[in-house]
Amino acid sequence: MFQIYLPIAEISVNLVVMLGLGAAVGFLSGMFGVGGGFLLTPLLMLSGIPPAIAVATGANQIVGTSVSGTMAQWRRGNVDLQMGAVLIAGGVVGALVGVFLLKILREAGQAGLMISLTYVFFLGSIGALMLWESVNAIRRQRAGKSMSARKASQHNWIHGLPFKMRFPRSRLYISAIPPLVIGFLVGLLASFLGVGGGFIMVPAMIYLLRMPTNVVVGTSIFQIIFVTAIVTLLHATLNHTLDIMLAFLLIIGGVIGGQFGVRAGQKLRGEQLRALLALMVLGVAIRILLDLVIRPSELYSIVPLAGS
Amino acid sequence: MMNTAAILRLTALLLALSCMPAGAQPAVPAPEVKPGTSQETVQSDISTREIAIQSNFTGIEILIFGSIDFSDSRTPGEGRYDVISVVRGPAEPIVLRKKERVAGIWVNGPAKTYGSVPGFYAVLSTRPFRAIASDATLKKLGIGLSDLDFGRYTMGDPEEQSFRSAMVRLREEKNLFQEDDDGVRFIGRSLFRATVALPVNVPTGRYTVDVYLFRDGEVVSKSQGSLEVTKAGIEAFLYQLAFLHPFLYGLLGVIIAVLAGLAGWFAFRRD
Numbered sequence: 001m002f003q004i005y006l007p008i009a010e011i012s013v014n015l016v017v018m019l020g021l022g023a024a025v026g027f028l029s030g031m032f033g034v035g036g037g038f039l040l041t042p043l044l045m046l047s048g049i050p051p052a053i054a055v056a057t058g059a060n061q062i063v064g065t066s067v068s069g070t071m072a073q074w075r076r077g078n079v080d081l082q083m084g085a086v087l088i089a090g091g092v093v094g095a096l097v098g099v100f101l102l103k104i105l106r107e108a109g110q111a112g113l114m115i116s117l118t119y120v121f122f123l124g125s126i127g128a129l130m131l132w133e134s135v136n137a138i139r140r141q142r143a144g145k146s147m148s149a150r151k152a153s154q155h156n157w158i159h160g161l162p163f164k165m166r167f168p169r170s171r172l173y174i175s176a177i178p179p180l181v182i183g184f185l186v187g188l189l190a191s192f193l194g195v196g197g198g199f200i201m202v203p204a205m206i207y208l209l210r211m212p213t214n215v216v217v218g219t220s221i222f223q224i225i226f227v228t229a230i231v232t233l234l235h236a237t238l239n240h241t242l243d244i245m246l247a248f249l250l251i252i253g254g255v256i257g258g259q260f261g262v263r264a265g266q267k268l269r270g271e272q273l274r275a276l277l278a279l280m281v282l283g284v285a286i287r288i289l290l291d292l293v294i295r296p297s298e299l300y301s302i303v304p305l306a307g308s
Numbered sequence: 309m310m311n312t313a314a315i316l317r318l319t320a321l322l323l324a325l326s327c328m329p330a331g332a333q334p335a336v337p338a339p340e341v342k343p344g345t346s347q348e349t350v351q352s353d354i355s356t357r358e359i360a361i362q363s364n365f366t367g368i369e370i371l372i373f374g375s376i377d378f379s380d381s382r383t384p385g386e387g388r389y390d391v392i393s394v395v396r397g398p399a400e401p402i403v404l405r406k407k408e409r410v411a412g413i414w415v416n417g418p419a420k421t422y423g424s425v426p427g428f429y430a431v432l433s434t435r436p437f438r439a440i441a442s443d444a445t446l447k448k449l450g451i452g453l454s455d456l457d458f459g460r461y462t463m464g465d466p467e468e469q470s471f472r473s474a475m476v477r478l479r480e481e482k483n484l485f486q487e488d489d490d491g492v493r494f495i496g497r498s499l500f501r502a503t504v505a506l507p508v509n510v511p512t513g514r515y516t517v518d519v520y521l522f523r524d525g526e527v528v529s530k531s532q533g534s535l536e537v538t539k540a541g542i543e544a545f546l547y548q549l550a551f552l553h554p555f556l557y558g559l560l561g562v563i564i565a566v567l568a569g570l571a572g573w574f575a576f577r578r579d
Contacts, residue, residue, distance in 0.1 A: 005365045005508070007543040008550055012366050012508040060561045067569025072577070109405050109416040117413075229562045236550065236558025244546055244561045245363070251565055255572030292413040299414075300474040305401040305421060 008243035009053050018246065021047070022253025026065060029254070030261025031268070032277045035196030035224060037062045040250065042119055042284050049246070051112040052102065056235035056242040057250070058194030062228040064251035065258055066196060069221045078218030080169035083211070084226075086176050087183035087201075087219070091227035094187025099234040102192055106239065109303065113292070118193060120289045126199055127281035134274035141271065170211045170219075178208055183223070191231040196224040347378040350391070350521035350529040360540030365508060372432070372492075372502045374519055374531060379498040390433065390440040390522040391492045393502050394451055397428030397484075397537075398513030401459070404475045420471050423459025427511030428484050432491025432502045441525045449520065449527070453485055483507040512537045 002015040021043060029036030037058050044054035073079055105111040161175030182204045186197035198220050205216045236242040265273060352374025359368055372393050379389065402425050408417035431437060431451055438446070447455045453476055460468075479485040484507065492502040514536055521529040539547050549557040 003366045003508075004363050005361060005543060007539060007547045010509060060565055063562055064565035064569040064572070067566050068573040071570065071573040109403070109419060113413075113415050225566075229565075232562050232565075233555065233558040236561060237554040240550055240554060242550070242558060242561050244550075244557070244564065245542075247561055248564060248568075251568045255568055259572065259576040294414075295409075296407055296414055298478075299407045300471070300478060301405050301407075301416070302475065302478055303403050303405070305403050 004245070004249070006243050006246050008240070009049055009246060011048065013047075013049075013246070015249065017047070018249040019253040022061065022250035023257030024253075025250075026254030026257030027261035027264070028257075028277075028280070029065060030258035030263075031265035032261075032273060034277070035062050035066065035198045035221075036254070037190075037195035037228075038119070038123060038193070038199060038281065039284060040254075041194035042123075042288055044246075045112075045115075046287070049243075050241075051115050052106055052235075052239060052241040053243055053246075055102070055115065055192070055194035056232065056239065057247045059190060059228045059231040059235065060242060060244070060247040061250040061254055062194075062196045063225060063232060064247075065254045066221050066224040066228065068255055068258060070218070070225055073218030073221060076218070078215050079222045080167055080211070080215045080219045081222075082165070082167045083170055083172075083179060083209075083215075084219050084222045086165070086179040087186070087223040088226045090180035090183025090185075091187035091190070091223060092230055094184035094189075095191040095227055095231045095234060096187075097184075098188040098191030099231065099238055102235075103239055115193060116288050116292055118189075120285050120292070122189070122193070122199075123281050123285035123288070127278050127285055130274055130278035131282065134271045134278055137271040138275065167211075170209075170215055172209065172211065174209065182208070183227075186223070187227050187231070190224075190227045191234065194231075196221075196228060198224060348380075348389070348521060348523065348528050349377045350374055350519055350531050351377065352393075352517070352519040352531045352533060354517055354533050354535050357535050359506065359510075359535060359537045361510075361512065361537065362539075362541045362543055365543075367506055367508045367510075369503050369505045370535070372504065372517055372519065372533075374500055376498040376500075376521060376529075388523065390435065391494075391500050391502075392431065392433040392437050392440060392451055392520045392522065393492060393504075394449075394516075394518045394520075395428065395430040395432075395504055396426050396516050396518075397511055398515070399424040399426045399459075400511070401425070402475075404471055406471070406474070420460065420468070422475065425458045425475070425479075426456070427513065428506065428515065429453065429456070429479075430486040430488065430491075430504050432486075432488045432504060434490075434492045434494065434500075436489040437487075440522050441527075445525065445527070449518075451520070453487060482509060484509070506537070510537055512539055 003012045004015045005012045021040070025036040025040045025043065028039060040061060041054050041058035044058060045051050049057070070079065102111055105114050159174060161177050163176045164173055165176045166173050182201060186201050189195055189197045189200060201220045201223070202216055205211045205220065206213060211219070232242060352372060355371035355373070356368070359370070372395075376389060401421065401423050403419050403421050405416045405419045407414045410417075431453070433440060437451060446452050450456065458472070458475070476485060483505065486504070491504070492500055494500045514534055517533045517535065519531045520527050538544065546557070549560070
């Protein structure tokens with residue numbers, strides 16, 4: 001029932017399952033204010049979509065959800081265009097490097113392995129850190145103490161770097177190098193993992209660039225549109241791994257799910273929300289790790305000869 | 309799509325039944341008769357000459373039907389004749405990889421390339437085909453999975469053998485390789501039919517359908533047909549765009565995503 005044939009992945013999937021997958025990830029991303037790519041791409045791989053197609057299609061889906069998100073942030077004036085432009089410049093270079101890297105790995109038959117390993121590393125470490133932080137916050141609250149206000153030092157090593165630029169919206173006058181490097185890393189991750197990279201960018205903007213919190217999310221999600229759009233284009237052009245049919249189903253589900261997620265998220269407390277997200281991130285990391293460690297039931301795999 | 313398959317099957321069979329007693333127009337290339345053998349000739353056709361893969365495609369069952377002319381068999385169960393039908397999909401080169409344990413994790417290790425592996429291959433026969441003709445005859449005709457060389461010399465070496473059998477097994481699991489010893493059935497004295505299920509992941513391209521008529525272990529007649537598997541509708545459009553104009557295809561993906569995102573924001577906005 002409701003089977004739909006995917007022209008690029010060349011498999012038949014269930015329409016309802018894919019819409020539901022998009023909606024579930026969209027719901028979570030709306031609830032937690034994250035892109036959701038780090039959940040969507042591994043879930044696609046686990047449901048039988050070839051890894052390289054999952055990455056490219058995941059990136060395309062994030063374009064859609066981040067456009068929705070940016071519109072809402074834009075109207076509240078939470079987007080720093082200058083900062084966004086510098087991040088995008090770095091992101092384009094990162095995306096190019098990542099796409100070529102993936103192409104080489106795919107030809108060597110190691111794309112799936114490297115994608116999985118990188119996921120385990122990032123999801124594992126970020127999930128563990130978030131869980132640690134949120135459990136501590138919940139414990140502090142139970143103990144009746146107020147949230148400790150972090151004393152931000154006004155100057156750090158970043159202020160010593162050259163090529164200083166003015167970012168009026170963020171009220172910053174800093175070197176363009178750190179945002180370029182952050183953008184580059186996010187672009188690399190986006191093209192390699194099919195994620196938006198918000199989970200790296202948001203902490204980096206807060207702790208390294210010391211941007212005001214209100215513009216961080218808006219600027220991050222604004223930058224993600226462009227980086228994932230470029231990643232989508234590059235994968236489609238160089239690797240032929242984008243499945244528009246699949247992306248369309250995921251976007252439809254994601255955009256609707258995301259709106260309900262935002263509403264649900266407002267009813268939950270911040271620390272609890274973060275602890276929940278951390279557990280989910282860790283769960284995905286463990287699942288991918290198990291697939292790598294446990295002896296697979298099938299040792300052999302067939303792929304069409306590259307370039308044919 | 310059981311319904312479509314069932315209807316196709318029924319129409320084809322009716323068509324066959326209504327045509328055959330009347331003498332039958334040979335729908336497919338004229339059967340070749342070997343000199344010096346008896347008069348029997350086989351004619352066959354396929355229920356579907358063109359299969360279009362659309363978004364609702366979940367695989368399809370095709371019917372191969374035919375008849376033996378100048379059969380001197382009196383009863384259906386006499387067993388004087390045997391029919392073997394071979395369906396071959398377009399061949400392509402593939403790489404087979406084996407996973408190995410490296411530092412505790414399973415990674416793709418050694419790989420072997422096969423120059424020419426049929427995307428689909430099925431042998432259908434009236435009884436176990438090894439019993440119908442000698443190994444030499446079957447090998448000459450390319451009947452049977454064990455007689456295919458896949459564009460790689462794999463004799464002797466045990467590692468080559470284990471790779472080869474793994475590749476055949478993988479394809480069999482996906483129903484892309486089939487051997488059906490009971491796949492061809494006689495209906496009456498000279499009419500026979502065989503059904504073969506093409507799975508959802510069949511490759512596109514031209515398929516050949518060979519039908520061999522055996523008597524006493526020798527081929528007495530052969531008939532050949534073909535069918536074309538193509539992507540159709542939006543599937544075909546997207547596939548062609550993706551490979552012929554990949555940049556435009558990527559752009560289309562981005563535009564659809566942006567429009568869907570804007571539409572979603574507009575539909576749900578609260579300000």
